[in-house]
Amino acid sequence: MTGEIPREDITIDVRRGNPTEEELAALIAVVSEAYATEAATAVVAEEPCRSAWAVSQRGLRTPLPRVGW
Template sequence: MSREDADGATPLRVDVLRGNATPEELAAVIAVVTESYVSEASTAVAEDRPASGWMVSARGLREPLRRDVDWGRFRG
């Protein structure tokens, strides 16, 4: 189970592998990455699923049978 902030967001973890990053440099990296993520997420659109042959040829439900109307020449 993941930890979440009060806002419901998962806390960000940044690992500096080389060098000594200052808090200002880390804040700049986080700001740039966040802005890039927000702009990409706002323009992202899921593609529509391709319709299967079954869905293309499917017809709607038929109307219920009318039991009050006799069919054919026969009356019983």
């Protein structure tokens, strides 16, 4: 991991107005920083939590001995 964001073709659709190149550059900088921050803080739990079903699980009982009555 180099810490570099993978480059992909990204499109920005401007719905209203006519933004300048500086405004678009500022938008890209803010969104890129937010993405990098979120990606850096995203973590996955190392060990999966055991469910209540697994915690209460017991071994199988041995069969009762057959005794002649």
